[in-house]
Amino acid sequence: MRDRRIVAVVYDGFQLLDLAGPADVFATAALIAGGGYRLDVAAATAGPVRAHNGVTTAAVAFDELTDIDTLLVTGGLSASRHLALAGPIAALARRARRVASVCNGALLLAEAGLLDGRRATTHWLVAEDLAAGYPRVEVDADPIYVRDGAVWTSAGVTAGIDLALALVAEDHGVALAADVARGLVVYLHRPGGQSQFSTAMRTAVPRSEPLRELRAYIDANPAADLSVPALARRAAMSERHFSRVFTRQVGMSPGRYVEHSRADAARRLLEATDAPLARIARDCGLGLPETLYRTFRRRWRISPADYRRRFQQKEA
Template identity: 45%
Template sequence: MNTRTVLAVLQDPVMALNVTGPLEVFAAAGPEAYRITTASLDGRAVRTAYGVNLRLLPDADLNDCESPHTLVVPGGPVDNPPNPRLTARLSELADGAERVVGICTGSFLLGAAGLLGGRQATTHWAFCDLLADRFPDTFVEPEPLYVRDGRVATSAGVTAGIDLSIALVEEDLGAEAALAVARELVVSRHRSGDQGQFDAHERGRRAQRDPLRQVQQWIADNPSDDLSVDNLARRAMLSPRQFARVFQDEVGMTPGRYVDRVRLDAARRRLEGSVDGLDEVARDTGYGSAEAMRRAFMRQLSIPPGEYRKRFRSTAAPGPAL
């Protein structure tokens, strides 16, 4: 077997899971498949970011490393410009690499190193606008879990880096090896890159006012009911116009979109955790018909319900996928 080299570039500070998640994937594929090295500027220990107070000791000095097969760039804070020595060395290493992989906000380092010009890329949803502003010649895709543009691949936040890494293992070693890695790490079958980023921002905020919080709970508990603005406004004891305005202000989206997101989440959970027929799932989650549910899934997730179930159904829900 041809052993591929993987080099992870550790900026200071760095997000711990951005490092350990992808590298655990490559390690699980076996030492015959990948030889993994971590490196930082001058070989110094680096801090971890965002509240987890650890220090990571790299294997090597970045200046002593050769270009690897796969260059992995985990994310870190993006408030300040990156170290110019780091971006210069990153650019040099990338020139000889077969693949360059940015994990989460690692995309910002790739951009600063001149590696995203004219390419499609993504990052954590909360930083997509900033990435587009900072690197206007990059085509930023805010929805996908990961994006591949030529030899450069970028992922969304945190666990999306694991999904991307499993996809790269499949590319290198085949579907059976990728599935074995997923099983060893006790993660679901890996999500495709075009799967949307399912995050809290898509579900809206929890309202501050008690009547609106009660309406949100009612929607969650009764997705198959008539959830029109008129009916929801009556529950909140507001006029429809006032309800729509206040809901938008507090939740961050219109009532209609919020209902769509709740129904989508309810349908996703049913598909992941049961073998109920698509017609039954659609009826119980407010879509009325399997066709209406299919249209909603295609519009919001770019994947039909049946395919979604095949990819994401829990092993605790045995039975044939419909």
């Protein structure tokens, strides 16, 4: 089996897991299949490169590289300070069969013009920055990874593992990718998108103590009357003023927050209980099982029953 050369681009302050996760996927695939991949770490200059967590890795210089199959650009907190790498990355991309990024490494691909006219994803925290800074990129913050032609982008940090598994499946078939996933104890196809991890973190903590208490009340009482009139009364505000203040301080409208909170409550019950779907829908304020189903399909692209089968934690 001919080895495919994977070149991972790093820089000072990169996210180590953006490199280590995919590296272990490709190494495990090569171990199982008896070959198939070779990984090189590359930087602007040869020598040690320090990750954000302090771990140092050795890198070859960009100009030493030949015969690139896959160019993989890592992300990191310092990614936006290394946009000058866009030129070398664009040059390397022209010699590669395909290009990929992990996390906010998509910023470097966008700066290089490699995402123009393409759909792409990145870490949900920087998705708005990517969309605002590069209007020619169609940014979708929810998927774990996106393929648009020969360009692949992935979501935050551990999504690099999902991305690498998808690349292995494309190269050598789903069976090998599944063997790698089992060996690494990860999902071959992780259900849902980034929204399952980011819902609580997307909202700001309200500055107002009454609104902080109200948000806690919403989360603790999903089956209660959480309509805007009811919530406005609890906050002792007019409906219009309440909606405006809540949206400004929390970062989303009251109705949207309630929908997200109820969906999260249903998700927790699916993980932790064997309660029928009808009871979960009722206890979480979603009413009917059909509403629960539509909510899960819209937010996590999976049915409640499938979510329960994949995520429920049962006692031995």
